[in-house]
Amino acid sequence: MSTTIQREEIIMDAVEAVNTPPTVVNAIAQTVQSIISSTTAKATTSVSGLGSISTAAATTTTTSGTTDTTEGTIPTTFSTTTTTISSSSMTEKPSVSDLSSALQHFGIVDYLVFIAMLVVCAVIGFYFGFIEKKKKQQNTQLPTDEKDGAGTAGIEERRGSEALDYLVGGRKMKVLPVSLSLVASFVSGISLLGTSTEIYVYGTQYAFILVTLAISGMISWYIFLPVFCNLQLTSTYEYFKLRYGSSIRNFGAVLFVIGMLLWLPVALYVPAITYNQVTGTSIHVITPIVCIICTFYTCVGGLKAVIWTDVIQSFVMYGSILAVCIKGTYDVGGLGVVLQRNEDSGRFNAPEWTWDPTVRLSMVSVIVGGTLHKIQSSDVNQVSIQRFLSLPSYKHAKQCMFLYTVLLIFLLSCCSYMGLVTYAVYQDCDPISTGLAKASDQLPSLLMMRTLGSFPGLPGLFVAGVFSAALSSLSTGLNSMACVISQDVVRPLLKKPLTERQTGLLLRAIVVFFGLSCMGLVNVVEKLGMVLQLATTTSAVSMGPLLGIYAMGVCLPWVNAKSVMTGSLVSFVVLGWICVKAQLAQMQGEIRYPKMPVSVSGCDYAFDNATVWRTLHEYSPSTDRNIYHLSFFWYTALGGLICTVVALLASLVFGWQDVSEMDPALVTPCMRRFLPKKQYEAVDLEELFRRKADPTAEKP
Numbered sequence: 001m002s003t004t005i006q007r008e009e010i011i012m013d014a015v016e017a018v019n020t021p022p023t024v025v026n027a028i029a030q031t032v033q034s035i036i037s038s039t040t041a042k043a044t045t046s047v048s049g050l051g052s053i054s055t056a057a058a059t060t061t062t063t064s065g066t067t068d069t070t071e072g073t074i075p076t077t078f079s080t081t082t083t084t085i086s087s088s089s090m091t092e093k094p095s096v097s098d099l100s101s102a103l104q105h106f107g108i109v110d111y112l113v114f115i116a117m118l119v120v121c122a123v124i125g126f127y128f129g130f131i132e133k134k135k136k137q138q139n140t141q142l143p144t145d146e147k148d149g150a151g152t153a154g155i156e157e158r159r160g161s162e163a164l165d166y167l168v169g170g171r172k173m174k175v176l177p178v179s180l181s182l183v184a185s186f187v188s189g190i191s192l193l194g195t196s197t198e199i200y201v202y203g204t205q206y207a208f209i210l211v212t213l214a215i216s217g218m219i220s221w222y223i224f225l226p227v228f229c230n231l232q233l234t235s236t237y238e239y240f241k242l243r244y245g246s247s248i249r250n251f252g253a254v255l256f257v258i259g260m261l262l263w264l265p266v267a268l269y270v271p272a273i274t275y276n277q278v279t280g281t282s283i284h285v286i287t288p289i290v291c292i293i294c295t296f297y298t299c300v301g302g303l304k305a306v307i308w309t310d311v312i313q314s315f316v317m318y319g320s321i322l323a324v325c326i327k328g329t330y331d332v333g334g335l336g337v338v339l340q341r342n343e344d345s346g347r348f349n350a351p352e353w354t355w356d357p358t359v360r361l362s363m364v365s366v367i368v369g370g371t372l373h374k375i376q377s378s379d380v381n382q383v384s385i386q387r388f389l390s391l392p393s394y395k396h397a398k399q400c401m402f403l404y405t406v407l408l409i410f411l412l413s414c415c416s417y418m419g420l421v422t423y424a425v426y427q428d429c430d431p432i433s434t435g436l437a438k439a440s441d442q443l444p445s446l447l448m449m450r451t452l453g454s455f456p457g458l459p460g461l462f463v464a465g466v467f468s469a470a471l472s473s474l475s476t477g478l479n480s481m482a483c484v485i486s487q488d489v490v491r492p493l494l495k496k497p498l499t500e501r502q503t504g505l506l507l508r509a510i511v512v513f514f515g516l517s518c519m520g521l522v523n524v525v526e527k528l529g530m531v532l533q534l535a536t537t538t539s540a541v542s543m544g545p546l547l548g549i550y551a552m553g554v555c556l557p558w559v560n561a562k563s564v565m566t567g568s569l570v571s572f573v574v575l576g577w578i579c580v581k582a583q584l585a586q587m588q589g590e591i592r593y594p595k596m597p598v599s600v601s602g603c604d605y606a607f608d609n610a611t612v613w614r615t616l617h618e619y620s621p622s623t624d625r626n627i628y629h630l631s632f633f634w635y636t637a638l639g640g641l642i643c644t645v646v647a648l649l650a651s652l653v654f655g656w657q658d659v660s661e662m663d664p665a666l667v668t669p670c671m672r673r674f675l676p677k678k679q680y681e682a683v684d685l686e687e688l689f690r691r692k693a694d695p696t697a698e699k700p
Contacts, residue, residue, distance in 0.1 A: 093606045096435050106279050110460030117316060117464040118293050121309045121471060125297020128305040136165075166302035166507050167234055167483045173307060173390040179403040181310035182387050184317065184472035186378045187411050189270030192317065192469050193444045195412060199419025200443055203349040203596050204342075205361040207416040210409050212370035213378075217405035219371070220379035223668045225401060227554050228385050229394040230665055235487040236385045243553045243666045244561035246492065251568060252549060253488040256382055259542030260477045261514075265521035267477075271470040272522065274445045274463060287522050290470060295515030298475040299508045303390060306475045313468030320465025321414045323458055324444070327451040328421040338424040347423060347596050358629040360593045369633035376547040376636055377539065378408070382480045422447050428602025433615045435607060474518065482510040540632075541579050544639010545571040552644060554668040557675065559647050560657040567647030575639040582628045591629055592622045 094102075106114075164170055198206045233239055237256070241249040268290060272283035297305050329338055342348060351363040359365070378384060379401075388397040422443055431437040431446055445462075452458035486506055491498075498506065545568040552559045552567075585591045600612055622629075630638070664672045 093604065095606045096608075099436060099605055100438075101280070106459065107456050109456035110458075110463070113457045113460030114464045114467070117313075117468060120312055121297050122293060124309045124312070125299075125301035125305040128302065128308070129297075129300025132304070133165075164234070165304070166504065167479070167487075168386060169303045169307065169390040171232075171390055171392060173304075175391065175396050175400045175403060177307050177311050178387050178391060179400050179407060180314040181307040181472070181476075182378075182384060182400070182404040183407045183411060184310035184314040184469065185383060185387075185476040186473075187317065187408065187415075187469060188267040188473035189274070189466045189469045190267055190473075191412060192321065192415055192466055193270050193274065193441050195415035196419035196422055196444050197441050199347070199416050200422045201440060201595055202361070202593070203347040204416065204420075205349055205351045205366070207413075208351055208361075208363075208366045209370050209374075210412060210416075212367060212374050213405060213409050213412070215367075215371045216374035216379055217401060220375055221398060221401055222670070224375075224380045224550065224554060225388065225397060226394065226669055227666065229388060229397045232389065234386075234389070235483050236380075236382050237484060237488045239553065239666070240549065242663070244549075244564055248549065248561055248564055248568075249488055251565065252546060253484050255542040255546055255568075255572070256484055257481055259539050259546075260481055261517070261521065262541065263539045264474055264477045264514075264518045265525045267470050267473040268518055269522050269525040270441065271463070271466045273439055273442055274466045278445055278449060278459060278463060283522065283526070287519055290467065291474070291515050291519045294471045294474045295478065295512055298478045298515070299511045302507075303386070303479055306472075306479050307387075307390070309475065310472045313472045316461065316468045317465045318411065318414075320462040321411070321418060324448050324451055324462060325414055325418050325421055327458075328418070328425060328447060331451055332421070332424045338420055341424045341427050342420045345423065345427065345597055347420070356625075357631060357634055358625045360631055361633065362631065365631040365633040369631065369635075369637040372547060372640060373540070373543070373633060373636040376543045376550070376640070380550050381543075381546070382484055383476050386480055386483060418444065418447070423596075425450065426598075428599045429604070430598035430600055433598060433600050433612050434603060434605075435611065436605075474515070478511045478515055481514050482507045485510050540635030540639060541572065541576045543636045544575045545643050547636055547640035548643025548647070551640060552647060553666070555671055556644075556648075557659050557662050557667050557671065558656045559651055560654060562654040563647040563650040564643075566650040566654075567643040567645070570646045571639045571643035574642055575635060578627060578630065578638075579635060582630065585628050590622060590624075592619065594621045595619075 195206065228236060228239065231239060231242075235253075237249045237252045240252045268287055269283065271290065272287050275281055275286045276283050297309060301309075329335055332338055332341070351361045351366045352359050354362045355364060356362065357365065388400060391397050391400060425447060426443075431443060432440055437443050437446055445466075448459060448462040452462060486503070490506065548571060549564055549568055552564055582591065598616070600607070600616075659674075660676045662675055664675055667675065
């Protein structure tokens with residue numbers, strides 16, 4: 001594969017662009033300048049492979065050696081290269097910075113593909129926010145300021161109300177679009193890039209998470225989904241009020257908002273570093289652009305716009321990942337070569353069979369901890385339940401759960417395989433060690449530029465795919481936060497229901513506020529390490545207690561609100577302390593896990609040997625073990641366990657729930673057998689209304 005290096009001034013412009021103050025105006029100017037330059041500049045130097053530049057004759061002497069492997073170190077092969085330039089040429093092997101600048105180039109077709117994706121998303125939001133809404137108003141002829149007598153949410157809400165359309169699409173959505181929307185929402189840029197990086201750095205241990213997706217899907221199918229679908233609530237925290245009371249509802253809503261605020265900036269950071277890798281534009285420039293576009297179509301279009309943009313974005317994601325996997329496999333010589341190179345390096349490794357919770361990935365932590373984490377993160381939370389409730393019936397929700405699980409397993413399998421392809425391509429020249437990849441999560445973008453860079457439009461497709469994942473995750477989170485805050489925080493404080501117009505303005509104001517807030521938090525994420533582990537760790541602070549609340553609500557009808565609140569607070573404080581201390585230790589280098597072997601012996605570009613030596617040979621796994629070394633898969637499970645155990649112990653003090661007053665609809669079907677049997681009698685409608693009008697009247 002060969003790419004082209006433009007004139008020297010183009011490289012200087014790219015470097016200058018990275019250091020330009022982060023403004024949207026500068027971003028647009030850089031984009032236009034790059035497009036013009038790409039169409040007018042003539043090629044002067046040919047680049048072969050990743051950083052292999054065809055130069056004039058030069059003699060190179062290489063001294064190679066192999067470092068002995070000891071326990072706790074990374075086996076590596078290094079090389080010390082001395083280049084002698086012939087008298088007929090003044091060129092030399094390219095440096096890391098030269099290659100990085102050379103790769104930071106988009107062609108005009110790539111920009112058109114990327115811009116087309118953003119335009120389509122904006123158009124979909126405009127359609128559902130203005131055109132489709134206007135048609136509906138003309139058909140129904142409902143005044144926009146008409147009050148909703150049943151409030152702005154709940155099972156008594158009119159199907160055509162503003163909130164119901166904005167938050168659950170009028171409960172008229174189809175199975176396939178909702179399934180694709182769920183995939184696009186939960187397979188963020190974190191998964192697209194973080195999963196393949198995880199496989200490259202640590203091996204295939206993480207791929208066993210695919211098993212937990214099937215297990216968590218079955219558990220959600222039989223335990224949680226029947227309860228929420230039959231209740232037909234707009235917000236899942238309305239369930240908390242019915243089951244426990246207002247205090248748990250408010251606490252759960254706050255936990256959800258905190259979790260989203262911790263997770264969404266991470267989801268935004270991932271596509272930003274990819275865009276920076278291939279264009280040179282600062283992440284502080286591209287992040288506002290993404291936020292503004294996403295906030296626009298989420299604000300004006302509601303859930304319908306979110307779901308249909310997710311459908312488009314999911315196809316872009318599948319196409320981009322498959323293109324990299326197929327072309328990368330072809331370039332290295334086929335599937336057999338990919339598998340053989342990874343097998344030789346020991347990357348086909350399974351999680352360790354151990355009960356030690358401090359082992360980064362053990363079989364127990366992946367299967368048990370991973371299943372509980374996926375139940376709360378992907379199946380039983382506001383984001384997913386809101387999608388399931390946009391379907392007409394429980395039957396459609398079950399079909400959606402099955403299809404969503406299958407599609408999710410397939411996409412994450414492709415992401416895992418891309419990690420194997422990445423190592424097969426870079427088996428003898430690790431970009432992380434040489435500094436070509438400034439962050440480990442830039443590896444997929446480097447692979448993309450190597451495999452697809454010579455095909456106009458395909459680099460743009462890959463970047464559009466990563467941004468699609470981020471846009472879908474951000475729009476989903478913003479829409480769900482608008483639902484939770486409006487229904488669970490604002491609505492209970494009001495003395496009278498909002499009008500349709502007031503409801504629409506409130507929902508859109510919430511989306512705009514949190515969309516802009518996420519931009520500032522990206523600066524914090526930039527300094528916190530690998531995004532996959534970071535996302536799992538930070539979100540677990542809220543997901544752990546929520547898992548306990550959900551589980552006790554549907555499975556343990558004997559636990560009352562006071563006990564649940566006690567368990568939730570203890571779980572939140574303990575888990576928050578552990579997660580914060582663990583992240584601080586990670587940033588300071590106190591927590592270091594064993595990594596898979598890498599090599600730089602085959603690099604055909606110049607790099608700093610001293611830096612590479614320190615990177616490879618001064619790294620050793622940490623030997624100390626304490627609670628802060630806990631596997632990140634255990635965080636959500638630990639939070640749910642602490643919440644449940646403390647709540648059961650608190651029940652000895654606060655007493656138990658009177659299950660005779662419990663509504664069976666609030667408990668999962670398999671646990672309803674433990675509730676007292678109630679006697680029912682059949683009455684006609686006339687008798688029912690008579691009794692409601694006069695409760696003291698005697699039965700006939």
